[in-house]
Amino acid sequence: MSVAQPLLDYVKALKPRRSFTESVSAMKRLLRYHKKYGLYIVLTMALSLARSYLFTLEPLYTSLIIDQVIVGGQHDLLLSYLEIILVSGVGVGLCAFAMTYVQGVMSQYVVRDIRSEYYSSLEEKSFSFYDSTAVGDLISRATIDLQMVNAFVRMWLGTIFNALFLVGTTFVILYSVSPTMTLIPVATMPLIFYFTSRLWVYTMPLFRNMQLILGKLSSYIQQNIVGMKTVRIFGRQDDLVDGFKQVEQLYVNTAINAGRMQALYMPVSSTVLSLGITLVYVYAAYSTLSGGAAFTIGDIILFARYMMRVSFPLRDLSQLLGTWVNASAGLERIFEIIDTHRVAEDLPGAKNIPITEGRVRFEHVTFGYSKKRPVLKDVSFTALPGEKIAILGATGSGKSSLIYLIPRFYDIDSGMITIDGVDVREFKLSSLRKQVGVVLQDVFLFSGTIRDNIALGRSDASLEEIIEVARIARIHDFIESLPDKYDSEVGERGVTLSGGQRQRITIARALISNPKILIMDDSLSFVDARTEQQIQSAVEEATKSRTTFIIAQRLSTIKNADRIVVFEDGRVIEFGTHAELMAANGTYRRIYETQFLGKAPENSSKEGNSK
Amino acid sequence: MSGPGPGRWATFSTREEEARERTTPDRVLIERVYGYAEKHKRSLFAGMASIVLTSLTGLASPYMHQLAIDKIIVPGDLSGFTWWVPLFVTIVLSNHLFQYIQTYRMRLVGENVVADMRDDIIDKLQTISLRYFSEGEIGRIISRPITDANTVRIFLRVGLTSILMDTSSILGAFTMMYILDYRLATLALVMLPVSLLTIWYLGKYSRAAYRRAAVVTAGLTARMQEDLAGVKVIQSLVIEKKVKERFEEQQDDTVKANNRALLISSSYMPLIMFLRLLGTIAILWYGTELFGVSGVTIGVLVAFTEYQFNYFMPLMDLMAMYDQYQSAMTAIERLFDLIDTKAEVLEVPIERRVELP
Numbered sequence: 001m002s003v004a005q006p007l008l009d010y011v012k013a014l015k016p017r018r019s020f021t022e023s024v025s026a027m028k029r030l031l032r033y034h035k036k037y038g039l040y041i042v043l044t045m046a047l048s049l050a051r052s053y054l055f056t057l058e059p060l061y062t063s064l065i066i067d068q069v070i071v072g073g074q075h076d077l078l079l080s081y082l083e084i085i086l087v088s089g090v091g092v093g094l095c096a097f098a099m100t101y102v103q104g105v106m107s108q109y110v111v112r113d114i115r116s117e118y119y120s121s122l123e124e125k126s127f128s129f130y131d132s133t134a135v136g137d138l139i140s141r142a143t144i145d146l147q148m149v150n151a152f153v154r155m156w157l158g159t160i161f162n163a164l165f166l167v168g169t170t171f172v173i174l175y176s177v178s179p180t181m182t183l184i185p186v187a188t189m190p191l192i193f194y195f196t197s198r199l200w201v202y203t204m205p206l207f208r209n210m211q212l213i214l215g216k217l218s219s220y221i222q223q224n225i226v227g228m229k230t231v232r233i234f235g236r237q238d239d240l241v242d243g244f245k246q247v248e249q250l251y252v253n254t255a256i257n258a259g260r261m262q263a264l265y266m267p268v269s270s271t272v273l274s275l276g277i278t279l280v281y282v283y284a285a286y287s288t289l290s291g292g293a294a295f296t297i298g299d300i301i302l303f304a305r306y307m308m309r310v311s312f313p314l315r316d317l318s319q320l321l322g323t324w325v326n327a328s329a330g331l332e333r334i335f336e337i338i339d340t341h342r343v344a345e346d347l348p349g350a351k352n353i354p355i356t357e358g359r360v361r362f363e364h365v366t367f368g369y370s371k372k373r374p375v376l377k378d379v380s381f382t383a384l385p386g387e388k389i390a391i392l393g394a395t396g397s398g399k400s401s402l403i404y405l406i407p408r409f410y411d412i413d414s415g416m417i418t419i420d421g422v423d424v425r426e427f428k429l430s431s432l433r434k435q436v437g438v439v440l441q442d443v444f445l446f447s448g449t450i451r452d453n454i455a456l457g458r459s460d461a462s463l464e465e466i467i468e469v470a471r472i473a474r475i476h477d478f479i480e481s482l483p484d485k486y487d488s489e490v491g492e493r494g495v496t497l498s499g500g501q502r503q504r505i506t507i508a509r510a511l512i513s514n515p516k517i518l519i520m521d522d523s524l525s526f527v528d529a530r531t532e533q534q535i536q537s538a539v540e541e542a543t544k545s546r547t548t549f550i551i552a553q554r555l556s557t558i559k560n561a562d563r564i565v566v567f568e569d570g571r572v573i574e575f576g577t578h579a580e581l582m583a584a585n586g587t588y589r590r591i592y593e594t595q596f597l598g599k600a601p602e603n604s605s606k607e608g609n610s611k
Numbered sequence: 612m613s614g615p616g617p618g619r620w621a622t623f624s625t626r627e628e629e630a631r632e633r634t635t636p637d638r639v640l641i642e643r644v645y646g647y648a649e650k651h652k653r654s655l656f657a658g659m660a661s662i663v664l665t666s667l668t669g670l671a672s673p674y675m676h677q678l679a680i681d682k683i684i685v686p687g688d689l690s691g692f693t694w695w696v697p698l699f700v701t702i703v704l705s706n707h708l709f710q711y712i713q714t715y716r717m718r719l720v721g722e723n724v725v726a727d728m729r730d731d732i733i734d735k736l737q738t739i740s741l742r743y744f745s746e747g748e749i750g751r752i753i754s755r756p757i758t759d760a761n762t763v764r765i766f767l768r769v770g771l772t773s774i775l776m777d778t779s780s781i782l783g784a785f786t787m788m789y790i791l792d793y794r795l796a797t798l799a800l801v802m803l804p805v806s807l808l809t810i811w812y813l814g815k816y817s818r819a820a821y822r823r824a825a826v827v828t829a830g831l832t833a834r835m836q837e838d839l840a841g842v843k844v845i846q847s848l849v850i851e852k853k854v855k856e857r858f859e860e861q862q863d864d865t866v867k868a869n870n871r872a873l874l875i876s877s878s879y880m881p882l883i884m885f886l887r888l889l890g891t892i893a894i895l896w897y898g899t900e901l902f903g904v905s906g907v908t909i910g911v912l913v914a915f916t917e918y919q920f921n922y923f924m925p926l927m928d929l930m931a932m933y934d935q936y937q938s939a940m941t942a943i944e945r946l947f948d949l950i951d952t953k954a955e956v957l958e959v960p961i962e963r964r965v966e967l968p
Contacts, residue, residue, distance in 0.1 A: 058888065062916065065895055066909055070902050078899055082892050089888035093881035100877035108866045108873070119858055122839060123851045135839045143832050214761075244733055252722045259718030259768075263711040274672065274703040278696055285684050285692070297685060301913055304676060308917075407847065430849045438847035446841055457848035509848070 010216060023208065023328040030149070030331060033110045040106040041157060044099055048161035051095035052169045057088035059305040060173060067298030099158050107153035111146050114334060118142060121338045127409040128369055129340065140218055141337060145330030148211075152320075152327035159320045163313040170306050177299050181283060185307050188276045192269045196318050199265035204325055206258035211329030213251045220244060266318060270311040277304045344408050344429060352431040357385040357420050358516040358547035360406060365415035367401060374413065375401050377570045388543050388560070390552040392591065393567030400441065402567075403519040403549045407436040419517065437515030437546070439522070443502040450479055451486040454508045461512050473508035474538040475501060500531035504538050511542055518543060520550040522557065532556070564588065640943045644763075647724040658716030661709045662772055666779040668706035670787055673917035675699050677791070681910030713772065721767030729760045731950050759942035766939035773932050777925035784922035791911050791918075798897055799890060799919055806886045806923070810930045813879050820872035827868040834861050880927075887923040891916050 034041065061081045069078045122138060167189075174182045220243075280303045284295040360383040368374035375398040383389045391399045405412055408424055417424045424432055434457075445453050454470060455461040466486065470476040478501060482488040488495050490505075497505070503522075510518060520539070536556045543550070552558045559578055566574035566581070566588050574581055574588050581588035648655050675698070683691035788796035838845065838854055845854050894915050901907040 058891070062891075062895065065899065066912070069899055070909060070912075075899075078896065082896055085888070085892055085895075089885055089892075092888075093885040096881040096884065097877050100880065101873055104873040104877060105870055108869050112862055112866050115862065116859065119835065119838075120855060123842065123845065123855060125842075127843060127846075130842060135836065138839055139832060139836050142835055245730055248726050248729065252726045255722045256715075256719050259722075260715050263714030263718070266714070267707050267710045271703055271707045275700060277676075278699055281679050281684060282692055282696065285687070285689055289687055289689060297680065297909055300684060301680070301909075305913075409843070409846065433847060433849045436847075440843055440847065442843070444841045444844055446837060446844075456844070456850060459853065506844075509844075513848075 022332060023204070023325070026328040026331045026335065027324075029335065030110075030153070030327075033113050034106075034153075036113070037106045037109060040102050043102050044106075044157050045161050047095045047099045047102065048158060049165050051092055051099065052162065052165035054088045054091040054095065055166065055309075056169050056173055056306070058085050059302055059309065061085050061088075062305070063298035063302035065298075066301060067296045071297060103158050104154050107150050110153050111150045114149065114331075115142060115146060118334055118338055121340075125340070126344050126411075127404060131369075137218065138337065140215075141330075141333050144218075145215070145333050148323075148326040148330035149334075152323045155323065156320060159313070159316045163317045166313045167310055170310050174303060174306060177302060178293060178295065180293060181280060181287075181295070181303060184276050184279045184283065185273070185303070185310070188272045188307075191272050192314060195265050195268040195272075196314070199261065199268075199318055200321050202261045202265075203258050204321060206254050206261070207322060207325035208329050210251060210254050210258065211326050212332075213247060213254065215329065215333055217244070217247055217251065220247070262322075266315070269314040269318070270308075273307045273311045277307050280304060280307070344411055346428050347425050350426060350428045350431075353422055353427050355419055355435045355516040359383065359385050359420050360517060360547055360549075361418045361421075362402075363416045363418070365402075365405065365412050365417060367398075367405060367410060367412045375570050376405075376412075378415070379570075379572050380415075381565060381572055381575050383547050383549065383563075385547055386545050387562045388548040388550065390550055390558045390561030390564045391567065392552055392558060392564055392588070397567040398570045399551045399567055400521055403521065403551065406517065406519060406549070407433045407438060434513060435515055435517065437510035437513065437518040439503070439506050439510045439518070439520040441521035441551075443499060443506050445490050445497070445502055445505060447490065449484075449487045449489055450482075450505060453490065453505060454486075454512055456509055457513050465512065466508075469508040469511040470505075472511060472538070472541045473504045474534050474541070475504035475508055478504075498531070500535060503535065507538055507542050516546060518546045518548045520548065522551055522554075536560075558592075566591075635944050635947070637940055640940055640947065643947060644724065644767075644943060647727050648720055650727075651720045651723055654716040655720045658713050658720060658772075659775060661713035661716065662775045663779050665706060665709040665713055666776050666783060668702050668709060670780065670783040670918075670921065671702050672699075672706075673914040673921065674787060674791075675702060676917065677908075677910035677914035679910070680913060681908045685909065717772050718768055721764055721771075724767060725760050725764040728763070728946055728950075732760075732946060735950055759945050762942040763939055763946065766935055766942075770932050770935045770939060773925075773928050774936070777929040777932070780925040781922045781929070784918045784925075788915065788918050791914060792901075792907055794901065794905075795894055795898060795907070795911075795915050798893055799915075799922070802886075802890050802893065806883070806890075806926065809886060810883060810927065813875075813882060814930055814933070817872070817876045817879055820875045824865075824868045824872040827865045831858075831861050831865045834858060883923070883927050887920065890919050890923065894919060 061084050065078060065081050068074050069081070118141070171182065171186070174185060280300065284300045284303070286292075288294045362379050362381055365376055365379040366374050367376040379402065391402065393399050401410060404410055405417055406419075406424065408429060411425075419427075419432075446456065451463070451466055454466050458465075463486065467476060470479060470486075479486055479488070482495060490497060507520075510520075522535075522539070532554065536554070539550070539557060540560065542548075550557060550561065552561070552564075558564060561578070563575065563577055564581055565572055566586075568587065574584065574586055576584070582592065675695070679691075679695055679699075683689065683695060785796065785800065788799055835858065838858060845851055895912070898907055898912045898915065902909075902912070
């Protein structure tokens with residue numbers, strides 16, 4: 001089966017009708033973000049009204065010039081009329097400027113609020129969320145999708161107000177000139193309305209699908225470039241490319257279809273109004289000549305001019321549709337993430353509890369990423385205060401999950417984990433996590449100085465304290481050898497650090513708050529002998545007088561542990577000291593002998609994690 | 612150029628790359644894009660022809676109004692409607708038809724060209740050495756098939772059409788104006804440099820402001836990218852609040868920078884509208900002076916104000932296209948850069964692969 005199958009299925013399952021209701025609910029939700037900015041909305045409305053009124057003056061006075069100055073010969077009126085046109089033009093310009101600015105500022109704020117909420121929600125998501133989501137995809141939602149939202153928020157109110165007010169004021173003036181002839185432009189309105197609504201109904205689902213497909217394509221590329229190494233190893237790239245091209249073809253077809261609809265209906269309002277002008281000419285000329293209502297040449301030009309002008313805001317209105325569809329698809333993608341509930345929360349009554357001893361007890365713990373397939377099954381054991389527990393098991397046996405359950409990065413399904421006899425769920429999350437030091441598998445450092453990075457968890461840490469933990473982590477000497485020492489920048493602009501150096505900085509970072517309990521996901525297996533020795537020494541020093549759980553990759557760590565937990569298939573199959581487990585002559589002994597003492601002992605660390 | 616300096620806010624942004632000057636001449640890029648469009652030659656030419664015809668039929672409209680006023684309504688010779696009405700209706704309807712053909716055909720070409728380019732990139736991404744990915748920043752690569760391709764897409768769809776249509780509208784409008792009355796046309800022409808200068812000057816300011824805002828925005832994106840990549844660290848150290856504050860601070864800076872850019876860009880359109888109005892006033896004033904003395908009729912005046920509208924809007928549009936054109940060219944260059952990257956480790960063709968026992 002093609003890797004792209006789920007994507008294709010997704011695209012085929014897109015339903016036009018559903019998209020309409022979803023788009024409406026996205027709009028409702030977007031409106032809530034406008035609430036704080038009522039003043040901006042009122043201002044936009046007032047400016048739009050003023051602008052529409054001033055905008056109608058130019059054609060009106062042009063027709064007066066024609067009737068009174070040119071035809072009537074009253075040349076003294078010309079300058080004052082031109083003055084009015086000029087002043088009204090200045091007014092229109094000022095109103096338009098203020099409108100664009102006010103709306104632009106409001107949209108900046110609205111988008112900022114959405115982005116903040118999105119960001120906050122991301123900060124709270126649990127590890128399992130990030131295990132299954134590409135960061136690049138989350139970023140593209142915050143950038144590309146929010147840009148679409150911004151483009152819509154920036155113009156939607158103004159476009160609607162302008163259309164309403166301009167059509168309104170135009171009809172008032174036309175009515176005052178000739179109620180009968182006003183029937184002609186009035187008659188065009190239902191036609192324009194009809195065709196515009198057809199445009200909306202036909203193209204909206206298409207546009208929405210395009211936007212959603214593009215979003216999916218982007219995620220697809222993210223995942224397959226990020227995950228490219230795996231893909232390449234398994235030789236599935238042809239499959240991937242085919243899948244990509246199939247979905248892309250669907251996108252192209254939808255886009256062309258939508259374009260066709262737009263091409264057909266978009267110019268309708270100006271076409272209908274132009275044809276209406278024909279009727280105005282014919283009617284006015286016949287009526288005047290046959291002795292009915294008499295029209296001056298200025299009146300006729302006024303009608304024609306207004307009917308041409310009125311088509312602009314109507315056209316803007318139908319273009320608003322495209323903007324909205326893009327924005328609503330973007331909003332849905334944002335809300336989808338905000339609404340994903342994978343958050344560890346404080347339970348009612350959670351407290352700040354100090355950890356005094358550091359006794360950690362697992363009681364019948366069962367946990368799985370999905371309920372049906374538990375990763376950990378009925379795990380029970382106790383780590384005594386200050387004890388160093390090494391965890392051994394095959395990839396996917398649930399080692400990482402086990403240690404990440406302690407600071408509640410995941411929540412267990414059944415059973416209990418206690419620290420000093422207190423269920424971890426009775427701790428406030430912040431209280432719990434502050435007291436449990438974590439060295440993650442991924443040795444991630446933030447851009448900034450080394451000092452910033454070590455002091456990340458305690459911004460009040462003094463340089464002495466930082467140096468102290470750096471010494472314990474065996475990284476102090478290296479830092480001192482850098483030109484800027486602790487103020488050296490890390491990351492793209494700064495010094496390049498090896499994996500081993502980064503890891504020791506992350507150890508120092510975990511130690512800065514002097515946690516009673518330390519969990520370490522030691523993933524570095526490809527290191528040279530010297531680094532191995534340094535890391536080992538750092539781990540030894542760091543784990544003194546702390547209860548430590550360490551996922552072991554290397555022989556030295558395992559042998560130096562107080563006790564060893566051996567995992568298989570999510571169950572604890574052996575638990576005891578090195579000597580005890582060797583004596584038991586079970587799985588541990590087999591692993592120990594085949595992998596660590598086996599063929600190439602000096603390479604042992606490389607093999608540590610394989611089956 | 613201001614922006615977040617190195618230090619606390621330093622980020623692995625793509626700033627350097629964004630700021631880089633283009634090195635490939637436009638002509639080369641356009642030729643290569645045309646290479647992709649060649650498959651859809653018929654649609655391309657049908658589309659382009661329709662664009663020109665759309666603007667020509669559009670230009671006929673004010674002239675028709677002039678004829679209606681001067682030849683039929685003012686003299687009261689209603690029999691003229693027997694030829695005028697069918698002709699005008701035909702022009703209006705064919706304008707609609709050409710708009711349809713043009714939009715549809717150009718869309719067809721644009722979408723297909725971009726899809727083909729994107730396919731080439733995806734193919735390339737499959738064959739170039741893994742080293743490329745570990746060295747380069749992944750986000751930067753990802754932005755190419757999606758963001759850059761989208762820029763090109765929008766340009767091919769809107770930009771190219773606008774450039775052709777606007778150019779023919781402007782030239783057509785001036786031609787018509789000279790046909791109608793050379794004195795008024797010269798007046799309109801004299802106002803042109805003033806308008807152009809204003810538009811250009813304003814555009815320059817607004818571009819600079821936007822570029823500054825874009826740099827700040829890129830910093831915010833990079834900040835977010837880093838925070839999300841390190842979210843597990845953030846959670847384990849319980850520094851969500853602190854990090855959020857830092858993000859909010861940077862976000863507020865971004866909003867401020869954008870608002871400053873907005874102040875300039877908001878004045879762009881109204882100023883141009885005002886310039887247009889000055890043109891209308893000049894024509895009304897001079898036209899009224901000339902009226903009766905030398906063959907300037909009411910119809911001519913009305914047609915003139917419309918034509919003046921007809922060249923002014925496209926002019927503005929054209930200036931706005933300049934930015935779109937530049938960013939599209941940058942995007943195109945980046946896409947071709949990637950397509951041209953030499954594969955360091957090519958896959959061995961299937962027929963030459965050796966099965967291991």
